[in-house]
Amino acid sequence: MTALTCEGVVVEIDDRRIVDGVSLTVQHGEWVCIVGPNGAGKTTLLRAVLGLAPARGRIDVLGRPLAALRPRDRARLVALVPQVPVVPPGMRVLDYVLLGRTPYLSLLGSARDVDVDRARASLRALDLLAFADRVVDSLSGGERQRVLVARAVAQDAPLVLLDEPTTSLDIGHQQDVLELVDRLRREHGLTVVSTMHDLTLAGQYADRLVLLRDGRVVEDGPPTSVITADNLARHYGARVTVVDGPHGIVIVPQRGAS
């Protein structure tokens, strides 16, 4: 079953083409990571899938055309874990995670018991129940990232978009968050599309990588075929050695002229 289909997606902002005819397909349960150099259009592509960027072309989520969906119907299908979340000052973890239930409430309605139970279940799944009464902006970076994932889980959307989920986390917390996403993907049958700068981690966790450059898909396939020294030199201008280790590929930067 296809979770996401993009066909000839174009996003232009201020007469500049940021995404230029992207076509890709993501199968249900798959983890696809969009990689590429700065300014390649990774985040803009995610924004287009969320309906946040004006896009031409066709975007279908679970076979339903995105353009025809109302915002709340779209939010029931696609959840976002933003790169730089806006955390309202003073908001507690339970209330923040409960925001994930917004697509299931009428515009002027209140959260029902079933929504509170769902938010609590999400906190439990992420081992965050002990933090329910804490204020979100008092949490550490790693804890906060888990709370963001918990909000997306509470949203009960089959497709989860993660925009640079490991930015500003140390290596331990980066691994924690990615393991967590992988576990949730398997347990809850989620489809994950993420953007990531760290190619080693992207290669270790994603099933498939899509390499964007100047808004176009230049490579699409399993990590070992996308992350090659040749591709990274051509598209990133980087000098690296790619080592195929026991847990996946490892990228070792090479210092000095090539």
Place this chain on the structure above:
Amino acid sequence: MTTVPATATAVVPVRLRFSWVGLGCAAVVVAGLLGVALGPVSINPGRTLAELLDRLPLIDVDSGLSERHANIVWELRLPRVVLAMLVGGMLTISGASYQGVFRNPLADPYLLGAAAGAGLGVTIVIVNGYERTGSIFDALPLAAFVGAMGAALLAYALGAAGGRVRTPATLVLAGVAVMSFLTAIQTYLQQRNADTIREVYMFILGRLTTAGWDEVWILMPYFVFTSALLLAHRRVLDVLAVGDQEATALGVPVTRVRLVIVVGASLATAAAVSVSGLIGFVGIIVPHTIRLIAGTSYRVILPLSLLFGGAFLTIADLVARTILSPAEVPIGVVTAFFGAPFFVAVLRTSRGSVG
């Protein structure tokens, strides 16, 4: 695995606590009673309470007030107190709504140029030889209302000028532009008609001196409609607190919701300004005090704004008319006297979240 305290599962979502509502109602009753009892002619608060209770159905109490005192209570002070309650509640809930919808802790009910619009409307009427009629179609409140509403809608329209997406930042900038432009016209008119400067000035400083039951009945439908509209959006305001993009990703039709809230808050502001003039700072002081004490959720702030805003303005009006009795200090001076230092305190504690 983190150990989960037994109490963690008992954590409940934020909600409006009964104790806060009770305290708000008590503040309204106490402020109302003081507002009716105190003034150039002091009336015993106990007797005032008895006089008020006597008019309730199924209650028969002899207040012992003379006819003159009873008239002061019913015809002079009570309408003024009720008007202060309504205006205070409306300015406060509008301010809180603006702060939520613009995600700006310093937003006030006049953010989109409503004050400048009302000021210009009133100046035009006064320089053209205004005479008070006392009817519901009196030119002064009508001009203030039309000016305030017109300015806010103009700023809202300009917020998306040039095909831009309407964001809190573009709306605030549009509000500043509208305010500067309308204030310039008003200043020009005032300078050309210096003989009417005092009347215009009285409006700008705010006043509840001409209050009677007529103003209360004119304002009441606006109070009921705008309060119901804004209260209905209190949960959505909590969602908007995560920003336009995340709120959209959570399924909120942000542009439409923002329009409804801005129109509701502007309508409340315009209606309040038309009967009370420009009373500053209420829309900032009261919501922020509630925020500091009762939490940051709009599900709590908006309902309490109506109660504590009403009580606050009633007390401010009491101070305004008693501190230099029998002369009156403009109520805007009283609110600004408390508001300006508070404004600075909010600036110092908002920790870069402004804008």
